[in-house]
Amino acid sequence: MNVEPSENGYSHSSAFFQRRYVIGIIWNKILLISTIIGIIALFTLLLTVINQSIGLVAVEYKINPSLLSNVPLEDLTSQELITILQDNLTSYRFRTLNREKPLLSRSQTELLELVNEKVVDPKIIASWYLIPSITQKNQISEFVKEKYPNAFLKFYSWLNWNFIVRSMSSRPELAGVRIAIKGSAFIVLIAIFLALPLGVGAAIYLEEYAHPSRWINRIIQTNIDNLAGVPSIIYGILGLAVFVRALSPITSGSIFGFEGNTSRNILSAGFTMGLLILPMFIINAQEAIRSVPVSLRYASYSLGATKWQTIWSHVLPSAMTGILTGSILAISRALGETAPLIVVGASTYITSDPKGPFSGFSALPILIYNWTTRPQDQFRNIAAAAIIVLLIILLTINAFAIILRNRLSEKRI
Amino acid sequence: MKSSNNKNNHYAIETRELNIYYGNFRAVKDVQLQVNPKKITAIIGPSGCGKTTVLRAFNRMNDLILNARIEGQVLFHGQNIYEKDVDPVQIRRKIGMVFQKPNPFPKSIYENITWGARVNGYEGNLDQLVEESLTQAALWEEVKDNLNKSALALSGGQQQRLCIARTIAVKPEIILMDEPCSALDPIATLKIEELMRVLSKQYTIIIVTHNMQQAARASDYTAFFTMDEDRTGVMVEYGLTDQIFTNPKQKLTEDYITGRYG
Numbered sequence: 001m002n003v004e005p006s007e008n009g010y011s012h013s014s015a016f017f018q019r020r021y022v023i024g025i026i027w028n029k030i031l032l033i034s035t036i037i038g039i040i041a042l043f044t045l046l047l048t049v050i051n052q053s054i055g056l057v058a059v060e061y062k063i064n065p066s067l068l069s070n071v072p073l074e075d076l077t078s079q080e081l082i083t084i085l086q087d088n089l090t091s092y093r094f095r096t097l098n099r100e101k102p103l104l105s106r107s108q109t110e111l112l113e114l115v116n117e118k119v120v121d122p123k124i125i126a127s128w129y130l131i132p133s134i135t136q137k138n139q140i141s142e143f144v145k146e147k148y149p150n151a152f153l154k155f156y157s158w159l160n161w162n163f164i165v166r167s168m169s170s171r172p173e174l175a176g177v178r179i180a181i182k183g184s185a186f187i188v189l190i191a192i193f194l195a196l197p198l199g200v201g202a203a204i205y206l207e208e209y210a211h212p213s214r215w216i217n218r219i220i221q222t223n224i225d226n227l228a229g230v231p232s233i234i235y236g237i238l239g240l241a242v243f244v245r246a247l248s249p250i251t252s253g254s255i256f257g258f259e260g261n262t263s264r265n266i267l268s269a270g271f272t273m274g275l276l277i278l279p280m281f282i283i284n285a286q287e288a289i290r291s292v293p294v295s296l297r298y299a300s301y302s303l304g305a306t307k308w309q310t311i312w313s314h315v316l317p318s319a320m321t322g323i324l325t326g327s328i329l330a331i332s333r334a335l336g337e338t339a340p341l342i343v344v345g346a347s348t349y350i351t352s353d354p355k356g357p358f359s360g361f362s363a364l365p366i367l368i369y370n371w372t373t374r375p376q377d378q379f380r381n382i383a384a385a386a387i388i389v390l391l392i393i394l395l396t397i398n399a400f401a402i403i404l405r406n407r408l409s410e411k412r413i
Numbered sequence: 414m415k416s417s418n419n420k421n422n423h424y425a426i427e428t429r430e431l432n433i434y435y436g437n438f439r440a441v442k443d444v445q446l447q448v449n450p451k452k453i454t455a456i457i458g459p460s461g462c463g464k465t466t467v468l469r470a471f472n473r474m475n476d477l478i479l480n481a482r483i484e485g486q487v488l489f490h491g492q493n494i495y496e497k498d499v500d501p502v503q504i505r506r507k508i509g510m511v512f513q514k515p516n517p518f519p520k521s522i523y524e525n526i527t528w529g530a531r532v533n534g535y536e537g538n539l540d541q542l543v544e545e546s547l548t549q550a551a552l553w554e555e556v557k558d559n560l561n562k563s564a565l566a567l568s569g570g571q572q573q574r575l576c577i578a579r580t581i582a583v584k585p586e587i588i589l590m591d592e593p594c595s596a597l598d599p600i601a602t603l604k605i606e607e608l609m610r611v612l613s614k615q616y617t618i619i620i621v622t623h624n625m626q627q628a629a630r631a632s633d634y635t636a637f638f639t640m641d642e643d644r645t646g647v648m649v650e651y652g653l654t655d656q657i658f659t660n661p662k663q664k665l666t667e668d669y670i671t672g673r674y675g
Contacts, residue, residue, distance in 0.1 A: 213479065295516035301477060303529035303583050304506025313528065314518060
């Protein structure tokens, strides 16, 4: 650019224009790079869990199915399967199975499963991650041939339907996340039950009734804002002290006549989680209420409506979308929290489904945490699979929040 | 409403030494305004002179603004509406308000009208009330087939007439209008002005406007406000609209209406 010097005080030097142009470009690139770094981190995370949850496994049978019958087991009749069970199990175990449910009344599929589980009993003795499974397939198969002559290699996804519906087990290939999913769901339900009404109520009070010029209200507001940032382990300790210990007669249900439960149960965990997400619920509901246009309130007041009529008929309906969306996002935080549950006393190993608020429990993040600390390699695989399950649940919940928001905001126009 | 010693007061609303503060800032000083019943009174003046502030003082809408404070009296039926035992909710039901930007509820047209009636314990026929109010607001013919449509789907001018209908539906005595046409096109503006003329047979109307032609065209009385050197609003002159626009007593008024400032 070649401009003659100006007389009105503005610089016309091309160096100035060049410089501000370059500064713009530099910032543009910096922002782009930070976005890319974020995406790379996310991508790496996904890659890692997928890498760990699929791959080659070496399987060894206790009794090779080819020794049991000449045809594939699937083609055998129920009678033949029962014979196999009778021949290969101790008479005591056979009687026990028969007592649980008479073998003759079981279907062929059920019997087949039983034979697979009790007689053939495939055991995963070694596993490899996805990337080595693809790039070093030959070395792996030679290694298996040499070290485990009886084993065979197969490609296996640790994340499968059985993994989702099975109960816990000390053998990784038999372990599943059903109990943990149920536990997580129960905890979150109780947390919502506690935090939604309290949060919306407190938000209405703070936004509509509390006078911000009074010092007490300012202190309350500041405290709530800070509570949202308190580390979750602190909430765990609070839950331990209050719900597990101090309120033990209530949380264990003994007051209501349910004897024999500990207070380290779903109810305590749910309340703790409820307290944890309560400040988030309040802040989010406050923001939603604040975003209701003031003209709407004026319209209502100018018709001679009372404050409560205004809140109930106009403020709350308009704020509801924001309240719900934000709440759902807070819930997904509760689903992923681990620390408070550890403190409150989640079980790392439990084989019965939670039956109600007074049951002992486990939760998905607890399971993941526990599995990653186990020495056996295969637990790393199922931990990755459980992480994928948790991520899918979280993504589904967030997607639901977005759909809900779009639906409701469309409806209001 | 409590009876008062001032029974022979025939004004619709009257202010005495009205001072309005926002925090420590005095927004309006010593306003003495007597509004005649069933007439249209316009409040004009330059931006920031406190016109809207005074208007909002008439139905205690300033209560909703955090640091607003009032000194002096606003007499309605001879009763100071700022007495301790007066319920602002009751006042607002008697003194309705139409705002600068049309602000219908995000509900159906029908519900926009009936909501105010329902919260005030209306026991009559709602359908009839809707038809009556919309007819009075000159909107019935345009919307009678779409009463369940969202009010937000109406045009700006229709929305503003809906807001007027909504205000009429609770049967107020006074309607305050805060620059009701500033967001509307000239045709919609004219419709609202015609409507005001019709409504003034039944209601006292006080309108704040930026538009001097509107005040000249549509009002019976005009109050002219301006700011003094502290940026505090003061009422300069108040009288019949004809007199204010043709033969103002004050130099300031003359300067303003002839366009010399403002």
